[in-house]
Amino acid sequence: MGRNRSFEESSAIDRAVARFWTHGYSATSIRDLSAAMGISSASIYNAFGDKKRLFERSLQQYLNCSSRRRIAALDEAEHPLLALEEFLDAIVEASARNSDGCLLINSAVELAAHDDDIRSTIAAGLGEVEAALARTIHRGQEAGAIPSGLDAATHARAMLGCMIAIRVMSRTGASVDYLRALAETQIEPLRASRLETEREWLQPAP
Amino acid sequence: MGRNRSFEESSAIDRAVARFWTHGYSATSIRDLSAAMGISSASIYNAFGDKKRLFERSLQQYLNCSSRRRIAALDEAEHPLLALEEFLDAIVEASARNSDGCLLINSAVELAAHDDDIRSTIAAGLGEVEAALARTIHRGQEAGAIPSGLDAATHARAMLGCMIAIRVMSRTGASVDYLRALAETQIEPLRASRLETEREWLQPAP
């Protein structure tokens, strides 16, 4: 009973995500959102509460669609090392298409220091990615594709850091070659080379 | 001839830097700046032009005081490897004191995509740091403290990336241990170990 929604909630939030993503929270007004989402500001308030609540919904949508899709790709991949390479490659190529960076990272820089709710959401989101990276590295080690001598947690942390660096440098206008080099430097030690097996053979020596 | 300034320009900008640093550009109003700098908004406009010009001055001041001081520490250090360790340590400890991050990086995320002037300033500032890191790595290689086999430019880029990651993760509330681990992972391959020399000895073999 009552009038039906003239918009689909999920796709309206998608448009809000796009706007927050490119312009950030403070530089996006309700009127901007109204124009981007194609609905009046009153409808926004009726459907989503206020600006901050809409932003939190947008963050959740970003996590579910962008972030967790990459996590699923890692977990479902048959070849862990290849999946890790593709993980960073995908981020480099996304950064090549536009310089919007990552909504989680942009929001971390802009808001996390002043809003505990948003900070914990972002920390959890990045934590999920790091955990997935660690799982994938571990799988690669079990499969023999990644040197078993290195610490999975350490390299997962470093890879997350590399992702952050790529996203931020992309915002400064860094070239695709630059970003690709950042990724390659991070991936390289994960590749089990002939040299690596020799290193492991040497390791036990005092 | 004419009335004298009641404030010191440089220290007034220092206070503007602090405000922009913690709250960003958009979330800092002229009235905020007026309160933080201890001068009226009319004096701000008289002395600095408008908000954007004041921000650019603040960025320059940050570069001259914060960024270039770390560069000087790298270039003047007697022991390059130690200087690189201290470079990342200093950033970790600064991030432990507060979660403000780095003004260059915060501004890159918030503004660089929408303002060419600011983007080029930030890109140049980060470029200076990366170049100093590369110089220092190279010096360390000449001194025999850093393995000569690795590429200085590659590791300088990665270290800059690590700095970015530390600054961003600090904003999400990451622990000091976490940040220290990020730094350690980046420094470790620069240390010439017994193992390293053996690796170099093995390298020429096909």
Next chain:
DNA sequence: TTGATTTTGTGGCGATCGTTCAAAAATAAC
């Protein structure tokens, strides 16, 4: 001291901010 010049505080400009409200439009249950 006088006059020229600069800075300062006050107050307010028009615009935009996040938000809300009354009325109109639309729908489901009766």
Next chain:
DNA sequence: GTTATTTTTGAACGATCGCCACAAAATCAA
């Protein structure tokens, strides 16, 4: 068709935004 309920629209609300005009206060050359 009526009623109850929900969403939509359009116009505003008070607050704050970046910015500036104005005049008083302060300074120094002449």
